[in-house]
Amino acid sequence: MPNLLTLGWIDYLIIIIYFLFVIGIGWALKRYMSSSKAFLEAGRSLPAWVTGLAFISANLGALEVIGMSASGAQYGMATTHFYWIGAIPAMIFLALFMMPFYYGSKARSVPEYLKLRFNEKTRGLNAIAFALMTVLASGISMYALAALMEKLLHWPFDVSVLVSAGIVLAYTYLGGLSSAIYNEVLQFFIIVIGLFPLVFLSLKDAGGWSGMNETLSQVAVDKGYQAGAWTQMWSHSGSSASNPMGVEWFGIIMGLGFVLSFGYWCTNFLVVQRAMAANSMSAARKTPLIGALPKIFIPFLVIVPGMAAMALASKGTLSLELMPDGSPNYNSVITSMLGHYYPSGILGLGLTALLASFMSGMAGNVSAFNTVWTYDIYQSYIKPGQNDDHYLKVGQIATIFGVVLSIGAAYLAKQFGNIMDFLQMIFSMVNAPLFAVLFLGMFWKRATGNAAFWGLLVGIGCAMVHHGLTIPAGADPAAVIKGGWISVSHTYPSGMAQSFWTAIIAWTSATVFTVGLTFMTKQMKSNEELGGLVYSLTPRIVDKDDKWWNRPVVLAVIVGALTLVLSIIFW
């Protein structure tokens, strides 16, 4: 079997230079790593544009690039829901309303905030769940990278795993969180420049924007939808049967736009950690907003090539890879197009962009893992009261430990093909209740620690029961992972609809239980203890030092307005 991509010497040269730079950044930062704060929190010293780009880059992993271009082909323009409704509002909310408590509380992690606001057991539950999820997520990134390289270039699986793990270990061990963040910024620019030619060439080949739309209208009609189903985002969301995504407007707004997106962006320490590394409160609050500006335009970089691929495939210009059952393998859209349009030289750059995003997916998780492990598990339960040098050492060892566990997770992922779906399911079950609890904690001073702990557990439990009772159309309950493992009492039109509703139920039950139990339990924390942690007991922030155009609120209005205008254009 021939390689799907053929690399020339120049492509290898570009990839090798990139790897040297990545490790070089870690090396250059090594001499600043004198305390656990420098290593695990980047010394809280980075400017807003650096943390902002890292914030968005930590999320722009290769799985996102591959997944979103796949959805672009499969569902069309409606995929932008994952950005304009499924990310931007939550990022604005995090910046304006939640960052003051995360950053201002001096907590070093999300679990530590839970401890300050609620109690030790709520922190413990979240810290352990989070540590497990980051290791799994990092392992899955590694597995996906190795599997892709094996398929495209016939690089041996073990070699890819070990080399990528080695590079990630080198730069996170040397430079800690700063190194992970710096590399995320570098990676952001490489991804944008590496994918831009693909957008240009595929659109040009598809006959420009209007040519592509014409072809896609035909595709939509052929598949039994209205002509605009692939090119408009809201017009066909009246019912779940009229758009290829299989979700109606209520599910999109409540499930994706509210619960899933707020659950991810406002609670996930992986992204929140980037904002917490900023050098001031104002910079911390601007971090998600500066990240939101490029986020608004990323659909044009990843979804549009997917849509163009669909149009080109229907015209016969581009052939999509097929699955064993004869349906198109949407996940290979982006790599097929790299091979189709990129000659040697730029091909090395495009591949570097993919490799870079896989590795930053790992590094981001490892740097979040070692912080939570060191502060929330080791320092809290295993060995409290040591000097800082000790915790710096533990943080560094946790980095090695995290990478080794990730390698284990990568091989686990190789054993069980659908571990990726499994992880996403767990994420939606854990994050949605966590958002409910954090939200109540921040904006309702009465909410008690015991209520929060049980609210979190019940929310997760209800999500699991819902998953056990429902299934997406066409899935087999025996597979367990798709749902219906208790008994099938409801069938959703798509897996996406099922996961939206799982999250809605998880959030609702966690909120109801936390509120209800709060009235039955006693608040153990005094108003003094809750100062800086709860909205009503924290002095309002006045951004008087900044120039007006540099204030978080102004940035938020710009981000919101841009998103609204684009949503109307592509309505």
Next chain:
Amino acid sequence: MKLDIKIPIGLLFTIFGIILSVYGLVTGSDTEFYAKSLNFNVNLWIGLFMLVFGIFMLILARKSLKEIKEP
């Protein structure tokens, strides 16, 4: 003082820019080679763009270095 991230970004883009644009110039006459990219010499154009961006980053880094030295 911490490492300024603009320096590695500027250096990497400058190096990639030089490599790609030189490669683009050398291979530019090979029309068959660029048939893939719809007859655009993508290496040359992207290389030049990266070069400009890299130098721009380095100039910014130099400027902020000066500002720190002489406030």
